[in-house]
Amino acid sequence: MCRDIDRKIKIMKFIDLTGKKFNKLTVKSLISKGKHSRWLCECECGECKEIAGDSLTTGNTKSCGCLKKNKGILLKDEMKKAIKIRQEQKLSFVKIAKILGVGKSSVENWCRSIEPKKQKAPNWTNKEIEILKLHYGTKGSKYCAKILNRPKGSVIGMAGKIGLHSDIVNGDKLKKIVIEKISKDRVISLCRKHGESIHTHKDNIIIRCLLCQNIKAKQEKLNKPEHYRKYQREWKKNKRKNDPIFALAERLRCQIRDGIRRNIKNNDTITKGCFSRLPYTPKELYFYITNVKNLQNNRCPACKVNYDKVGFHIEHIVPLATAKTEQEIINLFDLKNLSLMCGSCNSSKNKKDYNTWLKEKRYVN
Numbered sequence: 001m002c003r004d005i006d007r008k009i010k011i012m013k014f015i016d017l018t019g020k021k022f023n024k025l026t027v028k029s030l031i032s033k034g035k036h037s038r039w040l041c042e043c044e045c046g047e048c049k050e051i052a053g054d055s056l057t058t059g060n061t062k063s064c065g066c067l068k069k070n071k072g073i074l075l076k077d078e079m080k081k082a083i084k085i086r087q088e089q090k091l092s093f094v095k096i097a098k099i100l101g102v103g104k105s106s107v108e109n110w111c112r113s114i115e116p117k118k119q120k121a122p123n124w125t126n127k128e129i130e131i132l133k134l135h136y137g138t139k140g141s142k143y144c145a146k147i148l149n150r151p152k153g154s155v156i157g158m159a160g161k162i163g164l165h166s167d168i169v170n171g172d173k174l175k176k177i178v179i180e181k182i183s184k185d186r187v188i189s190l191c192r193k194h195g196e197s198i199h200t201h202k203d204n205i206i207i208r209c210l211l212c213q214n215i216k217a218k219q220e221k222l223n224k225p226e227h228y229r230k231y232q233r234e235w236k237k238n239k240r241k242n243d244p245i246f247a248l249a250e251r252l253r254c255q256i257r258d259g260i261r262r263n264i265k266n267n268d269t270i271t272k273g274c275f276s277r278l279p280y281t282p283k284e285l286y287f288y289i290t291n292v293k294n295l296q297n298n299r300c301p302a303c304k305v306n307y308d309k310v311g312f313h314i315e316h317i318v319p320l321a322t323a324k325t326e327q328e329i330i331n332l333f334d335l336k337n338l339s340l341m342c343g344s345c346n347s348s349k350n351k352k353d354y355n356t357w358l359k360e361k362r363y364v365n
Contacts (some may be wrong), residue, residue: 017053022061025051074147078102079110086111121150124158131161140168176206248289249275249282256333277330288335289314300342302358307342315341321351 013112016041017027025041028048032038037053043064054293082096093111097104128148135144136159145152145158159166167175179196180188187201191209200207221228240247253275275282298307317337323329349357 017056019364022056023059023061024067025049025056025061027056082107082110083114087114121154127243129158129162133164136164136166138167140166157177178206245282245286248286248314252285252333255314256329278333280335285335288338289340292338292340296340300340300345302345303342307340307343310342310344312340313343313346315346315349315354318351319349321350 003031016030018029020027022041024044028040028042030037031040031050038050039053039056040048041051041056041064042048043066045064045066047064047066049064051061066320078100081093082100082102085091085096085099091099093104093107096111097107100107128150131147132144132155135147136155141155141159144150145155148155164231176189176199178187178189178201181201182198183330185201185208187199189199189206189209190197191199191212194209198210200210236250240250280288293307293312300307300310300312315338316332317339318332320329322334323332339354349352352360
């Protein structure tokens, strides 16, 4: 095997590099031939240099040495600029690095020579620790930092080492305490604006006052109405998909509003809070309609089409067209007056009574 390798090496042809260009170097002539052949090369700056053939082909040497010199000159200029900016504008290292297009670490190293070294903070005395123990729990880290003439971070760090805990948050705000538990998510606590009010409670942490949250939401409604509408639409879509009770209730709300708008010409009619006027809840409506579905065998009573294929409409046995006042319309939305029907049958029925319409169509129950 070794003999074969030696033969192959002998057979390999000698490659002439004269006239070829490698980065900034152009090969002029051969100086020595062999395993490590050396060539005379001319750089773009005008200097000639003797370079090995391997380093030319691999790209280890790109110039006679002028590239490094130029880089050094450029770096010196950038260093002077960085120091000037730091002294005059007092910008951070990151901003200076972005302006010059250099790394943050190099800017930091350049500016270290100008800036004075940070002095180490003095060790904590027993008197200072006693003062910290007295005031940290009741008055917080901000007050202790002022008394002791120490930075806030070092005060908090020392308090953590000793094992102290403060009842104050963000300088002057007291931590909220649970006065009374209402449910898993709701708790009565003290609010700065509203006093004792309901707060949201999650993972043993009091999050926010519900009254403050409602005020903030109303302000956002006024400031960004389009954004709020989009959010509400998306929320309703997801709720309809996931919650069947909400989907039915929403459908009934729309029907009540449409009935009031069509039959009563007065524009000042109140259409909000539909279920507050009705004698049943959305949950009761859902159970009633599922019961009707089961009685009808999940099929339209008129044309016998399956509801899974076509869907269903909430149909009024006594039609809404008979009502003349708002109260009469709400009375017609009683559970006894509600039934189910497919969309096409409900639209063809329109303002007619259910029994008369059935006789006209000659459908069999």
